[in-house]
Amino acid sequence: MLQRSALPLSPLLLRVRGGAAAMALPPKNASPIHTERCFVAALPDADLVYFTLSSSDRKLPAPRGGTRPRCFLPPTGRCYSFCIPAAQSPSERVRAARLHRRLQQALSEQPFGARGKVLSLLSYSPHDPAALERGFLVQDAQRSPETERSLEELLRLLMPAPARFCVYEEAADGQLWRALWRLKGAGEGKELLGRTRVVLAAAEGPSGLHPAALQLLDSAVFSSREAACRVLEECTSLIPEAKAVLDFVNECPKNPKKGDFPVVVIEGLDATGKTTVTQSLKTSLNAVLLGTPPSCVSQWRKIFDEEPTLIRRAFYALSNYIVASEIAEESTKSPVIVDRYWHSTAAYAIATEISGKVQNLPPCHHQVYCWPEDLLKPDVVLLLTVSPEERIRRLQGRGMEKTREEAELEANTLFRQKVEESYRRMVNPACQPVDASPSREEVLQTALHLIKQQCHLL
Incomplete structure (x- = not known):
């Protein structure tokens, strides 16, 4: 004591x-x-x-x-x-x-x-x-x-x-x-x-x-680039890496526009098959693969993961805006696949900040589930899902170090349920669920069908 x-x-x-x-x-x-x-x-x-x-x-x-x-x-x-x-x-x-x-x-x-x-x-x-x-x-x-x-x-x-x-x-x-x-x-x-x-x-x-x-917006789920920047600007004297992140953000154009090629985001909890699916889609569509946080700031991820929600989520929000500028550039040349984007940033933040059970989450159509107006929007978002038992089996086979949130997902069933339900309530664009339990080829074909249907590809 x-x-x-x-x-x-x-x-x-x-x-x-x-x-x-x-x-x-x-x-x-x-x-x-x-x-x-x-x-x-x-x-x-x-x-x-x-x-x-x-x-x-x-x-x-x-x-x-x-x-x-x-x-x-x-x-x-x-x-x-x-x-x-x-x-x-x-x-x-x-x-x-x-x-x-x-x-x-x-x-x-x-x-x-x-x-x-x-x-x-x-x-x-x-x-x-x-x-x-x-x-x-x-x-x-x-x-x-x-x-x-x-x-x-x-x-x-x-x-x-x-x-x-x-x-x-x-x-x-x-x-x-x-x-x-x-x-x-x-x-x-x-x-x-x-x-x-x-x-x-x-x-x-x-x-x-x-x-x-009532305080989720701009405290855990950021509605704009400026709102997230205001938080990290107050951290520069406390966290030296905050200034470096802001420097990268300031180099990015505001409100970048998507090119003519489709942009596909793959979402899901760890061990749902995101890496396999994103790599397969990259090959099948001859696409560029991007991830969040982007490589230019990902080396500071552990530093910000030790900070409270306000600062940690501002870091991840700004990571999305950096990736948005990369998406804008790459989508003028080829299709783009993104391994996680805004939906995961928001879903984990909501589940962390709202204590209690799933029924305590903000109701459907609440503003916290809406895509930020100044963030480049993808054409389609696929949410990979597997049963809790299958996901744990896959995690045990990895032998990888778990993040704090991944450890929470394993230990706390209610936290996982809140993350999954938050994903389901996201709108404009909504997440389209894909059962990732079948074989790699079956999951790939399902994903390709949804992408071609949504993006009007032949």
């Missing part, structure tokens, strides 16, 4: 302490304690628990006030929560995203063991989508004083001052209360700002959507 200030800090905190000043967010004006806010915690079984706060002492009738939200422990344990203040400007958003990632890494390294778990937490206002705050709900089954001290030390070290810290306890009458504390400097203690009762809330976010859905 994290040590008290008087004791040696863990290696992670020593690393973080040196860069804490660069990550600190600008102090925010304190908001009223009883401002209407709702919260949603993601349980390990992928269920979402919505709750809110009430300053009234009157006990509400069951089930709203008499049922404990499932994310909280019985009285023998204790829960804590904290959120990063909402950020508005691009620079604040970048710092907030990196701070959230640092906190997530720090919490994952703490040996809470059997004492408890760390759940993701969103705090939001039903009336202001921009007020979304990301944070964590920490469950301590053993109610250890060391857990509380360790969390307070972590927040003083990383969070913008004055950090706010919530402690949840059950009263004698069975009602659950949240104590909101303002943490002062090291060795200066803390100040109680107030207590509010915790009650169940409606099991949905604003407008019936998952709270994170």
